[in-house]
Amino acid sequence: MSDPAAFADAVAIATGRTFDQARAEAAVRELLLAVGEDPDRPGLRDTPARVARSYREIFSGLYTDPGDVLGTTFDEEHRELIVVRDIPMYSTCEHHLVSFHGVAHVGYIPGREGRVTGLSKLARVVDLYAKRPQVQERLTSQVADALVRKLEPTGVIVVIEAEHLCMAMRGIRKPGARTTTSAVRGSLQSNSASRAEALDLILRAR
Numbered sequence: 001m002s003d004p005a006a007f008a009d010a011v012a013i014a015t016g017r018t019f020d021q022a023r024a025e026a027a028v029r030e031l032l033l034a035v036g037e038d039p040d041r042p043g044l045r046d047t048p049a050r051v052a053r054s055y056r057e058i059f060s061g062l063y064t065d066p067g068d069v070l071g072t073t074f075d076e077e078h079r080e081l082i083v084v085r086d087i088p089m090y091s092t093c094e095h096h097l098v099s100f101h102g103v104a105h106v107g108y109i110p111g112r113e114g115r116v117t118g119l120s121k122l123a124r125v126v127d128l129y130a131k132r133p134q135v136q137e138r139l140t141s142q143v144a145d146a147l148v149r150k151l152e153p154t155g156v157i158v159v160i161e162a163e164h165l166c167m168a169m170r171g172i173r174k175p176g177a178r179t180t181t182s183a184v185r186g187s188l189q190s191n192s193a194s195r196a197e198a199l200d201l202i203l204r205a206r
């Protein structure tokens, strides 16, 4: 399902959690009033509804277990590292409700049963966890733990590199500062040679 709003609808039905469009619109209108704007001037008239729809999309990962997308698996003989690198990632800082964005790298070593998932599913898990109010550390761990739970792999590594707009456009104002977080599980955590190989694959030629 490629339409994010339709996706949010479907998962809301499944989980019982819903997005309240009218409440979000009223809140945006109130915020505009609070900053001294006139929400009824022509340029802002449609803004509350527009912002509410936008929030519905960027928080659509609240209405699902993102790990569910890893339900589609197949058995392969491959028992070595699989890495998808440079997955574009947009999330929302839960402290300031502005974007932090960058790239995610997701790798795993299939377990004994050789449970492998489609490459796009790794990007989907990142996307869904990113579509929540987040901090970068939790986003990184949640992606790693979903892989552990659903694929029972031998090892998992997730690295996220991101710029936080709350550090760039306001506050300390340091555009270009990048934060790197990692979450490593299983053999990639316990075996330093495997971890070094994974990190080399992820960070190579950058």
Ligand SMILES: Nc1nc2c(ncn2[C@@H]2O[C@H](COP(=O)(O)OP(=O)(O)OP(=O)(O)O)[C@@H](O)[C@H]2O)c(=O)[nH]1
Pocket: 093, 094, 095, 134, 135, 136, 137, 164, 166, 167, 170, 171, 172
């Ligand atoms: N660890 C972590 N901190 C984050 C993340 N996103 C934002 N922050 C930080 O959250 C902190 C919130 O600090 P507060 O002092 O409560 O808020 P603030 O007064 O707006 O802080 P400043 O951003 O320093 O102006 C800031 O230091 C942000 O840089 C994240 O993903 N992980």
Ligand SMILES: [Zn+2]
Pocket: 093, 094, 095, 096, 097, 098, 164, 166, 167
């Ligand atoms: Zn922030």
